[in-house]
Amino acid sequence: MDIQKKMIDAIQQGDLEGIQNLLEDFKIQVDPDMQYEVVGFFMNFGFLDEADELLEHLQYLFPDEAQLKIDRATLLMEREQEDEALNLFMSISPDAPEYPQVLLALADYYQMQGLYEVSEQRINEALDLLPDEPLLHFSKAELLMEMGRFTEAARKYHELYEAQTEIAGVRLVERLAEVHRAGAAFEEALTFYKKALEDNTSPDLLFGAAYSAFQSQMYETAIHYAEDLKTLDPDYFSAYLLLAQSYAMLxxxxxxxxxxxxxxxxxxxxxxxxxxAGKMALKNSLPKEAEEYLRQAIALDSEYMEAIITLVSILSKEERDEEIIELIEHLEQESFDWSTLSAFAAVSYDRLENYERAYDFYQLAYNDHKEDPLFLEKYAYFLIEDGKREEAQAVVNQLIALQPDEPTWQDLLQTFE
Known part of the structure; x- marks a missing residue:
């Protein structure tokens, strides 16, 4: 068996010791083209050190070969040896035919570093050199999408889609669906999701179609795709919430x-x-089940504000004031300052005749609730009963500003005269 076949067998078998025993003779006995081919084998099977050693050897043999520099620099990037990789990239002349590859590789590097403007500059430089290269336009579209410039990205993807259906292993119809969805153009996204699903049914595509339909207020269509998704992949957990929300909207x-x-x-x-589940239990007149579900949500996240507020609203409606105070005082100890809960706390302390604490919480809640007539009404009557007439008058004037045609507030204002 020749050394070339032995090396490939050792790579495929994951025989690191065998690879290392063969490598020196391999560099001497095998022609450079085959060595370059074996670099790809090393890369595919994860032998990065050996791939780098072989590329370094080839680079020694052909010091002016730009493609070898690019390949080795790309490998060094993967090994997080950025400085050495950048030096190799910079050593390639801008006049070299391979220079657009350098610019694209640098664009990828800067994009990974979050330096999006620098990355875009490098891609633009490459496009100046090769204005008709589809891969460069695709890379620009990918960058624009990551930058959140969805309209520009969509335009790029559309231009590419007019000439081809796939590039770099990516189906452009799927990218068009994704970019329109990301940019909140949900009806356009749904159009492309439908086209994508004609040739390929996958859980992610079905979810994207269902979500886009939901956001377009096409709830029956959303149900159709979400049901298909649930059938295809019963463990695609996001499908259940979206499907339930769609039924709720109907x-x-x-x-x-x-x-x-x-x-x-x-x-x-x-x-x-x-x-x-808690909200739906309430909609189905099952308050005990609702409370149980909400407490489960809070058990998973003690700071889950929406669940806490929903639970407190149930407790407040049932006038379970001691439980409300216990929950809110616990949150206070954890340094949570939520004005929405302050309004509930004020009412509960008021009903429990702890007027000092009620006043404190009414004051805390006022700034965020001074556009809420129901809160202002409770606050006004509390202040009147507590003898704070000037403050009560200010709250009543706020009520009049919100509801000038409501005679109740005008009558209440006259009691201060």
Whole structure:
């Protein structure tokens, strides 16, 4: 067996010792073209040190070969030896035919570093040299998408899609769906998701189609795709919430509750599922079940504000003031300052006749609730009963500003005269 065949066998078998025993003779006995081919084998099987050693040897043999410098610099980047890689890139003349590759590699490097403007400059330089190269336009579109410039990215992808359906292993119809969805152009996104699904059905495409349909207020279409997704992949957890939300938007609260509970059997650690289950339990007149689901959500995340507020609103409606105070005082100890909860706390302390604490919380809540007539009404009557007439008058004037045609507030104002 010749040394070339032995080396390939050793690579495929993962025989590091055999590779190292063969490598020196391999560099001497095998022609450079075959050595270059074996570099690819090393890379594919994860032997980066050996690939680098062989590339360094080839670079010694052909010191002016730009492609070898590019290949080795790219490998060094993968090994996080950026300085050495950048030196190799910079050693390549701008006049070399391979220079656009250098610019593209540098653009990728700067993009990974989060230096998007520098990355864009390098791609633009490459495009000046090769204005008709599709791969460069694709790289520009990818960068624009990552930068959040979705309209520009979509335009680039459209231009490419007119000439070809796939580039660099990426189906452009899928990219068009993704970029329109990312840019909140949901109806356009749905159009491309439908086209993409004609040739390839995948969980991610079905979810994208369902989500885009939901955001376009096409709830029956969203249900269609989400049901297909649930059938294709029952453990695609995001499908359950989206499907339940779609049924809820059609006011089929019973079905929405059924779906979200099914989702919880698949994923019992998703706080959003518990929150939505709590809301759906309320919609189905099941307050005890709602409370249980909400407490589960809070158990998963003690700072889950939406779940806490929803739970406190249930407790407040049932006038379970001691439980509200216990929960809010615990949050206070953890240095949470949520004005929405302050309004609930004020009412609970008021009902418990702890007027000093009630006043404190009314004051805390006022700035964020001075556009809420229901809160202002409670606050005004509290201040009147507590003898704080000047403050009460200011709150009543705020009520009049919000509801000038409401005679109740004018009558209340006259009591201060």
């Amino acid at each position: 006011e089929n609260n019973k079905k929405a509750f059924e779906i979200i509970r099914e989702g919880l059997t698949r994923d019992e650690y998703d706080k959003e599922l518990y929150l939505f």
